[in-house]
Amino acid sequence: MTYKRSDLKKIIMDTKTLPTLPVVINKLNSLSDDEKSSVQEMSRIVSSDQVLSARILRLANSPSYGFHRVSTISNAMILLGVNVVKSLALSSSIFAIMEKESVGLWEHSLGVGVAANLIARKLGLPECEEIATAGLLHDIGKIIISLKCSEAEKDIFELVRERHIYALEAEKEIIDTDHTEVGGWLSKSWFLPDKLSEPIAFHHDVAKSHNHRIKTAVVHVADVLIKASGFGNSGDSFVPPIQKIAWDTLKLNEQLLVELVDEIEDKLVEVKNFSLEMMSD
């Protein structure tokens, strides 16, 4: 069974049936673009969402930040920074969609988010939190394919198993598009910024990323590393090649890669515990 690309695009772009982002994120986005808005205004909006508030306070009080007893949202926002809070809001709402869909893909995405963060920090890149969010969201297209065309998804899995090919190839054959393009459409309809939408759309073809190639390269490498590690389940059984252009863009070398693998594997132990904890909630 094949699906027409244009039909699919229509289904996906049909905003009425698309999982929508919580109002809170859109409000936060518009407020943070407006120079006149204050942290107080933003924290009022965040406070209206209790789950998000709890997560922000939990993060602000976590040992990795080293602050003690942060009890108000506005203090947490000042300490963490508005961008961190926005990333958190975005990723926690997308998790809500993803969590129920597929544990394996959820773990894979979590792993790539963590790996992207570690790579960005190691290389001393700016906007590590955003890069981590991009890593977390990079396979959002797969979620949408699974939500919108679950029949096609089954066919894709079968083809991957039968012919030992990459999911990307199977997607092209069955639905005449792939999860990166679908992710790109979705980022447009959600008005995500380029620094998120480019890694989502081009993490399998870094050369196509023009404005945020470094971020895209980080997400690409993180994706390859997590697949190499065998952590979670992305739907792919094979490690894709590391793209030369990504390697060169990030100026990686063997020594860095050895250190990164060590750090990532160490962190993944925690990620696995976290994932088990979330699943048992």
Place this chain on the structure above:
Amino acid sequence: MQKIPLMLAKAGMKLSRDVFRGNSPIGIPICGKGTELTDALIARLENMDIHTIHVEGHPVWVDGERSFDDYLSELDGRFSKTLHEPLNVMLYDIYKAHLIKSMGGGSDLQAE
């Protein structure tokens, strides 16, 4: 590194992660990573209600657990499409070395 129940801890094993009171990273740190376990220390951890610890290498084998060979053949499978790419060969070697190290490195595993 391996996460093991404290019941299976033996003197001589080395901690690969800090141990915190209440098993939570916001608890008070009790024991730093790199510490070598002794019977007295294990008893103290028991009294403090610690249930699991992370230790270096892979000292405990449980029935049904996948072996080093299983992990290695999975790794080979994952890389089977890209072992003609120089960068992926490098990555494969790094992961293999990491696997050897994390499964107890050196001793009988490498002997073959």
